[in-house]
Amino acid sequence: MSSAESLNGKGLALIPRAEGAQTMKDFKSDQEVRWCPGCGDYAILAAVQSFLPELGLRRENIVFVSGIGCSSRFPYYLNTYGFHSIHGRAPAIATGLATSRPDLSVWVITGDGDGLSIGGNHLIHALRRNVNLNILLFNNRIYGLTKGQYSPTSEIGKITKSTPMGSLDKPFNPISLALGAEAGFVARTIDSDRKHLQGVLREAAAHRGTSLVEIYQNCNIFNDNAFEALKDPSTRDEITVKLEHGRPIVFGTGENEKAVRLSPYGGVEVVRRSEVADDEILVHDMHSPDPSLAFALSRLDDPSFEHVPIGIFRSVDRPAYDQLMAEQLAAATAEDGKGSLDALLHGGDTWRIG
Amino acid sequence: MTKQVQQLDRVIIRFAGDSGDGMQLTGDRFTAETAQFGNDLSTLPNFPAEIRAPAGTLPGVSSFQLHFADHDILTPGDAPNVLVAMNPAALKANLVDLPRGADIIANTDEFTKRNLQKVGYAASPLEDESLSEWRVHAVPLTSLTLKALEEFEISKKDAERAKNMFALGLLSWLYHRPTEATVKFLETKFAKKPDIAKANVAAFRAGWNYGETTESFSVSYEIRPAKLAEGVYRNISGNQALAYGLIAASVQSGLPLFLGSYPITPASDILHELSKHKRFGIRTFQAEDEIAGVGAALGAAFGGALGVTTTSGPGVTLKAETVGLAVTTELPLIVVDVQRAGPSTGMPTKTEQTDLLMALYGRNGESPVPVIAPSTPSDCFDAAIEAARIALRYRTPVILLSDGYLANGSEPWRVPETADLPDISVEFTTEPNAEDGSYLPFKRDTETLARPWAVPGTPGLEHRIGGIEKADGTGNISYDPDNHDKMVRLRQAKIDGIDVPDLTVDDPDGDARVLVLGWGSTFGPIAAAVRRVRKTGAKVAQAHLRHLNPLPANTGDVLRSYDKVLLPEINLGQLALLLRARFLIDVISYNRVRGLPFKAEELAAVIQDVIDSE
Numbered sequence: 021m022s023s024a025e026s027l028n029g030k031g032l033a034l035i036p037r038a039e040g041a042q043t044m045k046d047f048k049s050d051q052e053v054r055w056c057p058g059c060g061d062y063a064i065l066a067a068v069q070s071f072l073p074e075l076g077l078r079r080e081n082i083v084f085v086s087g088i089g090c091s092s093r094f095p096y097y098l099n100t101y102g103f104h105s106i107h108g109r110a111p112a113i114a115t116g117l118a119t120s121r122p123d124l125s126v127w128v129i130t131g132d133g134d135g136l137s138i139g140g141n142h143l144i145h146a147l148r149r150n151v152n153l154n155i156l157l158f159n160n161r162i163y164g165l166t167k168g169q170y171s172p173t174s175e176i177g178k179i180t181k182s183t184p185m186g187s188l189d190k191p192f193n194p195i196s197l198a199l200g201a202e203a204g205f206v207a208r209t210i211d212s213d214r215k216h217l218q219g220v221l222r223e224a225a226a227h228r229g230t231s232l233v234e235i236y237q238n239c240n241i242f243n244d245n246a247f248e249a250l251k252d253p254s255t256r257d258e259i260t261v262k263l264e265h266g267r268p269i270v271f272g273t274g275e276n277e278k279a280v281r282l283s284p285y286g287g288v289e290v291v292r293r294s295e296v297a298d299d300e301i302l303v304h305d306m307h308s309p310d311p312s313l314a315f316a317l318s319r320l321d322d323p324s325f326e327h328v329p330i331g332i333f334r335s336v337d338r339p340a341y342d343q344l345m346a347e348q349l350a351a352a353t354a355e356d357g358k359g360s361l362d363a364l365l366h367g368g369d370t371w372r373i374g
Numbered sequence: 375m376t377k378q379v380q381q382l383d384r385v386i387i388r389f390a391g392d393s394g395d396g397m398q399l400t401g402d403r404f405t406a407e408t409a410q411f412g413n414d415l416s417t418l419p420n421f422p423a424e425i426r427a428p429a430g431t432l433p434g435v436s437s438f439q440l441h442f443a444d445h446d447i448l449t450p451g452d453a454p455n456v457l458v459a460m461n462p463a464a465l466k467a468n469l470v471d472l473p474r475g476a477d478i479i480a481n482t483d484e485f486t487k488r489n490l491q492k493v494g495y496a497a498s499p500l501e502d503e504s505l506s507e508w509r510v511h512a513v514p515l516t517s518l519t520l521k522a523l524e525e526f527e528i529s530k531k532d533a534e535r536a537k538n539m540f541a542l543g544l545l546s547w548l549y550h551r552p553t554e555a556t557v558k559f560l561e562t563k564f565a566k567k568p569d570i571a572k573a574n575v576a577a578f579r580a581g582w583n584y585g586e587t588t589e590s591f592s593v594s595y596e597i598r599p600a601k602l603a604e605g606v607y608r609n610i611s612g613n614q615a616l617a618y619g620l621i622a623a624s625v626q627s628g629l630p631l632f633l634g635s636y637p638i639t640p641a642s643d644i645l646h647e648l649s650k651h652k653r654f655g656i657r658t659f660q661a662e663d664e665i666a667g668v669g670a671a672l673g674a675a676f677g678g679a680l681g682v683t684t685t686s687g688p689g690v691t692l693k694a695e696t697v698g699l700a701v702t703t704e705l706p707l708i709v710v711d712v713q714r715a716g717p718s719t720g721m722p723t724k725t726e727q728t729d730l731l732m733a734l735y736g737r738n739g740e741s742p743v744p745v746i747a748p749s750t751p752s753d754c755f756d757a758a759i760e761a762a763r764i765a766l767r768y769r770t771p772v773i774l775l776s777d778g779y780l781a782n783g784s785e786p787w788r789v790p791e792t793a794d795l796p797d798i799s800v801e802f803t804t805e806p807n808a809e810d811g812s813y814l815p816f817k818r819d820t821e822t823l824a825r826p827w828a829v830p831g832t833p834g835l836e837h838r839i840g841g842i843e844k845a846d847g848t849g850n851i852s853y854d855p856d857n858h859d860k861m862v863r864l865r866q867a868k869i870d871g872i873d874v875p876d877l878t879v880d881d882p883d884g885d886a887r888v889l890v891l892g893w894g895s896t897f898g899p900i901a902a903a904v905r906r907v908r909k910t911g912a913k914v915a916q917a918h919l920r921h922l923n924p925l926p927a928n929t930g931d932v933l934r935s936y937d938k939v940l941l942p943e944i945n946l947g948q949l950a951l952l953l954r955a956r957f958l959i960d961v962i963s964y965n966r967v968r969g970l971p972f973k974a975e976e977l978a979a980v981i982q983d984v985i986d987s988e
């Protein structure tokens with residue numbers, strides 16, 4: 021086992037620990053929060069601020085890097101190091117930081133426009149490289165900051181200022197996209213369920229490598245109630261498919277209880293609980309080396325939104341990019357010793373005059 | 375037969391052949407032999423952008439020109455004295471540059487009917503009168519090579535491929551070059567294929583012996599070593615010097631180097647070179663695109679690394695927004711632009727100086743960036759260290775403008791003593807800097823106006839930076855009109871106040887009335903032209919700008935002290951535009967944008983014209 025592999029699952033192993041106990045207050049900056057009242061970003065901020073103390077990391081070794089968008093204002097409100105960068109580029113900037121500083125816990129905050137439109141390229145490449153990052157993708161299915169144009173996650177036919185007759189393009193499913201981009205850790209959670217959100221963050225932080233967490237976030241100004249069906253007590257239990265590792269995938273209540281099983285067409289399908297035998301029900305295995313089932317699960321909400329899986333789709337370890345790079349530097353140094361500038365400059369064919 | 379030996383003070387050789395003929399390698403080896411022998415030298419590789427254009431065609435011709443002398447020289451030379459033409463296409467493509475009376479060594483085996491037709495020769499120029507004004511040495515290079523390698527158990531194709539080494543051997547004999555290093559080189563290069571190694575060495579030796587015995591060559595030439603300043607020398611190309619300069623900057627600053635880069639001609643070799651030196655703690659990151667390359671470098675800089683990105687013009691356009699972010703967050707960053715012919719893809723392997731205005735102004739908002747341009751291949755080493763010094767001391771992105779000519783050209787370089795390299799070490803901020811015990815990320819140094827640099831991991835100095843306008847001092851988001859005006863001016867004043875050395879003028883008698891000004895890679899051709907003009911007794915002064923932003927403080931005074939200022943540029947007058955605007959001096963522009971460096975002769979004529987028109 022290489023030393024990079026020995027860090028598998030130990031996302032925080034290289035980050036210095038805080039000495040005393042921390043509280044939520046330690047992570048609040050002195051800046052006034054400026055999202056619209058009622059914005060889902062508030063709930064996510066509070067969830068993160070109250071979650072960070074539990075990691076027990078030195079505050080100065082935590083960095084939040086963001087792009088541009090309402091969501092990307094996030095770093096200003098946390099009393100850690102922070103970098104509010106430019107539209108779409110946060111994963112690239114964070115890649116440089118995380119690759120050269122394995123002692124940092126680096127978090128990327130991005131939106132559905134920031135991360136999937138202008139920054140889509142950086143996102144998929146960070147995922148395939150497995151850079152040691154936690155990427156939180158705030159998906160409100162709209163461009164908030166630019167006042168309400170449709171986004172790459174908006175449903176087809178979305179009426180917005182830029183699409184008065186409805187949008188034409190098929191949206192991305194961020195979970196499918198991430199799985200297709202070789203992501204090792206992929207999860208979905210929702211702004212309104214703090215417990216679930218924090219549970220997912222906990223696992224994401226523990227994962228060494230890129231963790232992608234899609235967070236459904238309500239933009240009450242430009243796309244209100246986009247996830248209402250997942251929140252409304254009268255519908256939420258019938259729709260929400262909570263993925264839990266090692267547990268059969270069932271959801272809904274009473275007569276409407278449903279289960280997920282393998283479909284004859286290679287994917288998965290939702291069936292009435294009463295119509296399937298116990299051993300036919302798919303047991304969720306987030307550690308499966310083959311991402312096919314995770315991918316199939318990610319398609320459950322597509323395009324109907326009739327049932328939406330949340331939770332951790334995939335959590336599979338492989339060495340993170342920074343460690344692999346550090347290993348190459350160490351191997352080169354072990355073989356030939358530390359570089360000497362004098363020897364380098366005098367290398368090659370030289371001759372002396374005088 | 376003892377052959378006559380003639381002394382020469384300088385020679386210009388051009389090796390030309392098909393892209394697949396190994397002309398760059400042949401040129402490199404001849405250069406290495408020449409460097410080792412102790413001549414001063416300068417090289418100009420010229421190759422197509424296509425990896426393998428159709429064999430035997432004009433677009434497929436690749437050439438390598440080398441100028442070497444017993445005195446110090448400044449350019450790869452205007453016109454070759456010797457052309458090695460491996461096929462009809464190479465002859466046809468290069469004949470225009472060849473002065474009458476020059477030697478042509480032609481590989482007769484390739485002058486077949488088909489090859490002649492490919493380039494539009496009705497009959498072989500070797501056999502009619504068309505080359506009568508040149509000295510033609512018809513040598514069947516291919517068949518001689520095959521014959522020399524008869525005994526070897528290698529394929530005919532491999533044997534044929536060794537013909538460039540036969541040619542190298544012949545030229546090495548002709549100019550008395552030392553051969554051991556080439557033999558060693560071939561043995562190492564083909565270490566895994568000993569048969570091929572032996573065959574190449576045999577072809578190389580056969581070429582040498584052929585020279586000694588054939589009647590085609592009755593004279594061989596000696597060019598004495600040049601009397602250069604004392605020291606240890608090596609031959610170095612601009613890209614290699616630049617990479618070494620970056621490594622030196624990392625060592626001298628005490629910061630680990632992080633390179634974020636995306637492959638692009640003619641800058642890729644810097645990425646390749648730096649990737650080899652992991653022992654220096656260098657992290658090289660081949661990004662998904664140029665934006666990610668510069669983004670990662672900036673992220674690493676935020677974390678306390680020496681962040682560098684390397685590219686060419688098309689990549690700089692993509693990086694613009696991130697460079698602007700570095701300007702406003704005031705983080706150190708080095709952006710290397712190895713300029714090539716544009717616009718758009720332009721001519722990737724050809725040189726130009728057309729990115730100056732983009733480097734200075736190619737970003738949104740008031741976004742001042744220091745710009746430095748090296749003047750020779752080896753100067754790329756010092757320019758890289760200087761770029762790092764400015765970036766680190768002033769916490770700013772710096773653009774270094776190299777170009778294709780410097781990148782691939784080479785010259786002997788006196789290896790510096792590491793003890794003589796500048797100390798560019800930085801101290802991170804580790805303590806609060808405000809009276810109330812807080813940390814103000816935008817509180818400036820009173821002398822340099824640079825802001826403090828506190829890196830993640832420093833307890834108590836947690837802070838946020840970003841692209842939104844910042845309040846002076848605290849760095850908090852601010853939309854206050856007066857604060858913005860103040861910050862715009864502060865960022866500008868910081869760059870304007872960078873300490874750059876004065877512009878020096880070379881004016882031997884001190885009474886020239888015409889000044890030739892240049893910047894970047896035109897130094898060699900301009901200096902060579904100035905020498906020629908002075909030889910005729912005319913007076914001309916020369917000055918060369920290395921710092922394009924800020925300009926040396928005495929620039930205006932220098933320009934104003936001459937009746938006329940001539941400014942040759944390989945663009946349509948970009949620096950001229952700036953100088954006119956800034957100093958109200960009507961400099962005389964001379965512009966050619968052919969993808970090639972200026973020729974000394976051409977510039978000498980232009981200088982003479984300006985002097986005469988007084």
Ligand SMILES: Cc1ncc(C[n+]2csc(CCOP(=O)(O)OP(=O)(O)O)c2C)c(N)n1
Pocket residue numbers: 088089090091092107130131132133134135158160162163164165166171
């Ligand atoms: C280069 C560039 N192009 C466009 C913009 C304008 N812009 C800012 S945020 C944004 C979209 C944000 O949408 P999203 O990422 O979903 O974030 P949200 O505001 O919804 O949180 C756009 C188009 C910009 N800032 N920079």
Ligand code: SF4
Pocket residue numbers: 054055056058059060061090091160164165238239240241242
């Ligand atoms: S526009 Fe929408 S996403 Fe942006 S702050 Fe307001 S509610 Fe939140």
Ligand SMILES: [Mg+2]
Pocket residue numbers: 089131132133158159160161162163164171
């Ligand atoms: Mg959005």
